[in-house]
Amino acid sequence: MAEQMWRVVAVFRVVTLAYAAVLIIRGHHSYAHPGAGFVALAVMCAWTAITIAAYARPRGRQPWLICADVGVAALLVLSTRLIDTGSRISAGAPTIPVSWAAASVLACAVAGGPVAGLAGAVVISAADIAERGALPQSTFSNTVLVLIAGGVGGYVVRLELRAEAAVDRAARREAAIAERERIARGIHDSVLQVLALVSTRGRELGGEAAELARLAGEQESALRSLVSGAPADRPGDGLLDVGGLLGPLGNLRVTVSCPAGAVLLADRPARALAAAAGEALDNVLRHAGADARAWVLVEDDGAAVTVSIRDDGLGFAQGRLAEAAAAGRLGVTQSIAGRLRDVGGNACLTSSPGKGTEVELRVPRG
Amino acid sequence: MSRGADPPPRVLVVDDHPIWRNGVATGLEEAGCTVAGTAGDGAQALRVAAATRPRVVLLDLNLPDLSGAEVTRRLLAADPSVRVVILSASGERQDVLDAMTAGAAGYLVKSAQFSELLSAVRSAAAGGVVFTPGLAGLVLGEYRRLAAGGDPAASGPAPGGRAAAGGNAPSAGSGGRPGAGAGLGLPAPQLTERETEVLRLVAKGLTYPEIAGLLVLSPRTVQNHVQNTLIKLQLHNKAQLVRYALEQGIG
Numbered sequence: 001m002a003e004q005m006w007r008v009v010a011v012f013r014v015v016t017l018a019y020a021a022v023l024i025i026r027g028h029h030s031y032a033h034p035g036a037g038f039v040a041l042a043v044m045c046a047w048t049a050i051t052i053a054a055y056a057r058p059r060g061r062q063p064w065l066i067c068a069d070v071g072v073a074a075l076l077v078l079s080t081r082l083i084d085t086g087s088r089i090s091a092g093a094p095t096i097p098v099s100w101a102a103a104s105v106l107a108c109a110v111a112g113g114p115v116a117g118l119a120g121a122v123v124i125s126a127a128d129i130a131e132r133g134a135l136p137q138s139t140f141s142n143t144v145l146v147l148i149a150g151g152v153g154g155y156v157v158r159l160e161l162r163a164e165a166a167v168d169r170a171a172r173r174e175a176a177i178a179e180r181e182r183i184a185r186g187i188h189d190s191v192l193q194v195l196a197l198v199s200t201r202g203r204e205l206g207g208e209a210a211e212l213a214r215l216a217g218e219q220e221s222a223l224r225s226l227v228s229g230a231p232a233d234r235p236g237d238g239l240l241d242v243g244g245l246l247g248p249l250g251n252l253r254v255t256v257s258c259p260a261g262a263v264l265l266a267d268r269p270a271r272a273l274a275a276a277a278g279e280a281l282d283n284v285l286r287h288a289g290a291d292a293r294a295w296v297l298v299e300d301d302g303a304a305v306t307v308s309i310r311d312d313g314l315g316f317a318q319g320r321l322a323e324a325a326a327a328g329r330l331g332v333t334q335s336i337a338g339r340l341r342d343v344g345g346n347a348c349l350t351s352s353p354g355k356g357t358e359v360e361l362r363v364p365r366g
Numbered sequence: 367m368s369r370g371a372d373p374p375p376r377v378l379v380v381d382d383h384p385i386w387r388n389g390v391a392t393g394l395e396e397a398g399c400t401v402a403g404t405a406g407d408g409a410q411a412l413r414v415a416a417a418t419r420p421r422v423v424l425l426d427l428n429l430p431d432l433s434g435a436e437v438t439r440r441l442l443a444a445d446p447s448v449r450v451v452i453l454s455a456s457g458e459r460q461d462v463l464d465a466m467t468a469g470a471a472g473y474l475v476k477s478a479q480f481s482e483l484l485s486a487v488r489s490a491a492a493g494g495v496v497f498t499p500g501l502a503g504l505v506l507g508e509y510r511r512l513a514a515g516g517d518p519a520a521s522g523p524a525p526g527g528r529a530a531a532g533g534n535a536p537s538a539g540s541g542g543r544p545g546a547g548a549g550l551g552l553p554a555p556q557l558t559e560r561e562t563e564v565l566r567l568v569a570k571g572l573t574y575p576e577i578a579g580l581l582v583l584s585p586r587t588v589q590n591h592v593q594n595t596l597i598k599l600q601l602h603n604k605a606q607l608v609r610y611a612l613e614q615g616i617g
Contacts, residue, residue, distance in 0.1 A: 192455070197389040200480045204393075217477055224455055243459070252477060257500045257569045259507020260463040295499050295571030299506060302514055310570040358570070 002164075005110045005157055006061075010052045013103040017048050020098045027093075036083045040076055040096045047072050048100075055107065066104075066111050070120045073101040074127035081131055095131060105150045114154035121150030195220035199252075214252070221251040240270035242305055243298050246277055250296070254281060258298040265305055269343040269363045273307055276336045276347065280309040280359045283333075288313020288357065303365060304345075310358040315351045336361070375491035376402040378420035380411040380437070381453070382430055386476075390424065390483070397484050408432030412440055419445065421491050424483075425470070427454040427461045435464035442469045449490040453483075463504045466596065467603040472496020495593045502569035505595055506562070512554035512602075552605055555598040564591045 024041050028034040051069055054060035076097040084093055095101070101124050109117025125143040132139050195216045202213025242265055243258035250256040265273070277296060284294045292313030299306045336359065337347040345363035377399050381387040384406070391401045402420040405411035408431045415423060423441055427434040438450045450470040454462055462473055471490045474483060475498070486496040557565065560581075567577045574592075578585040 193383040193386040196476045197386050199477060200483070201389060201393055204480050220477060255499045255571060257503025258459060259511065260459040260504050261507065261511060293571065295569065297499070297503055297566065297569040299503075299510070299566075301510060308566075308570055312571065 002110070002157065002161060005160065006055050009103060009106045009110055010055065012106060013048050013052065013100065016098065016100040016103060017044055020044060020096065020100045023094060023098060024096065030085065030088060031083050032085045033083050036079070037096065040079055040083060043072070044076065044097060044100060051103075051107070061111055063111075066107050066116075066120075069104040069107055070123050073097060073104040074123050077101050077124065077127040077131050089132065090134075092136065095128065101127075102146055102149055105146055106153050109150050109153035110157050112154065113158050114151050117150030117152075117154030118147060119150075121147045192220055192224060195223070217252045238267050239264040240267055242270050242273055242300075242307070245270060245274035246296055246298060246307065249278060249281055253285075253292070254294045254296065256296045256298070259300060263298055263300045263305055265363065266366070269305075269345065269366075272339045272343045272345070273305065273361055273363055276339045276361050277307050277309055279336050279339075280361075283359075284309070284311040284313060284357070288315075292356070305363050305365070307361045308358060309361075310356060312356045315356045333359070374398050374400050375422050375487060376400045376418070376420045377487060378402050378411065378415055378418065378423045379404045380406075380408075380423060380429070381426035382406050382428060383426075386426075393480055394484070394487070399484075399487060408437040411437055412444070415441055415448065416444055420448065422449045422451060422487050424451050424453055424487065425465070426476075427452060427458055427465060433464065434461055434470075435468040438465050438468040438470045449493075451486055451490050451496055459504060462501070463508055466501065466504070467508070467599050469600055469604075473498055473501045475500065494589070495596055497568055497592050497596070499569045499571050501596075502565045502592075505599065506557075506565050506569060508599060509555070509557050509562075509595070513556065515554075552602065552609060555602045557595060561591050561595050564588055565595055568592060 021041055021044075024037050028037045031037050047069075051065070054062075054065055077095045080089065080095040083096055105117060105120040105124055108120030125146050128139055128142060128146075199213045199217030199220055202209045202216065205213075241262035243256075243263050246256050246258070264270075281294055281296070284292055288294075288311045292311045294309060294311040297306075297308045297310075299308075333347070333349050340347045340361055340363065343363055344366065345361065347359060347361050349357065349359050351357040377394055379387050379391050379394070379401060381390070381404075387404050387406065391404055395401055402418040403414040405414045408429045411423070411425070411429075425434060425437060429437065432440075434452060434454075438452075441448050441450055449472075450465075452462060452465045452470050452473040453476055454473070455476050466473060472486055472495055474486050474496065478486075478498075490496055563581065564577060567580065572580070574585045574588045577583070577588045581588070
């Protein structure tokens, strides 16, 4: 896209050169020094050729050349005082390069953005005003136009570059997703099937085979969540699927149940829910006993999203919070509650001895 | 584990992966089931089922040719007494729900223990519904979606495709999602408070006896509540398909 902008600058330069040439050829009889007028035209032709050739390649767009470009244009504007007559100038005759001088401003804008564009425009405008020795209405309009061209031109170029970068990022992300899908298909067709079978049949055999089956099962669920994991960021709407975030928590001991469709929440509450659920599950693994299993249920009733984490572990008696605190459970529970309070939700804990523990996390929709 | 009175169920194993297919088939035979056949894709499954008349079809959702919902619909159209049990990897929630509302009798994840798979086959053969916590979560979510007016983007089954013009049952199958009732003017089915309560407990991993103890009901009543929730969804789905077919002038 930036390349196209440079081509626009080149076209603008040629067109404005032709316009300046027509004015010089038609008006040279009235100049104080007609020969000098043609010298100026020759300089403009040569400079147009040089800059077009140089700007065509990225290496040719050196800052010093762009500064020289503005300098040449400003000198040509000032040369009007030497070439034309004072009376014509005060009567509002155009400068020698006319709008050709603005091409250097555009070059600044394309190369350096709005600030450089404005700086170039200030130089050219200053030359314009110095050439007139005053600020009549026509020069004032010209000045404003040049300033706008420099500022807006630079801004548009910046926008273009940013859009280009965004498109590039999107293309990369798409390529990454495609690659993951390709790997996912391959894994589905081989590794996962074998691991699942070993896990399913091995546990029946007991002993060492059961241990191998357990390992195979863990690897299977880890691999599966790796290849089925949706990209975490969905640009645009800023919403996240709570089910998608919690799905990878599932394994042989943890069952995650969700609605079929996406359960969408804003980024922050969705991540808070997922983090709190993860903490609650860690808690289960640590305190509920080696054989405890856990179930995660995601519900969406429109007004709020609720995530329940229940385990069938040891549990503890309600009202024996001191004991729970001693066992390190209370601190975790408070941290979970804190995460949810931060996003306007709440957490509640129920437990009884021998009946496991249930944590219910609830986040209302803002 | 086999109950003396019941004859061993005849099972058809459908999966596109040979290692899994043969491993499961061998396991089922060792456990006393009869493997009526195996199939690697949906079309083959329909042919083998027509030839061998299995009681239970263990159906993988990831088939190369047809969707799980489509295979389920066609299997049931050919033989309404067949019991389809869906096996799937995790992360295929919509596909599982589609197959269940199309009439499947149960759903297990592939990482389930083999003993769970066996008891699922046996209870499906005996006419029961295999209701896992994951399925309870899907069903709860589906009732809430229908109550909220559904997803307007998905209202009505996608037309076209394999039309049921010559079909002998309401298999207006296009493989598409039947979508919301709102789009077709059918009232959305609703859960009673008790059904919601029971489903939530199933989704949280409680067994029927545990739920029965908690709610002071008989385990049989709990099971009826659970099965009703699925049957209501399946009837709603069927009614939608029939109405869609009538509106399109197929009926």
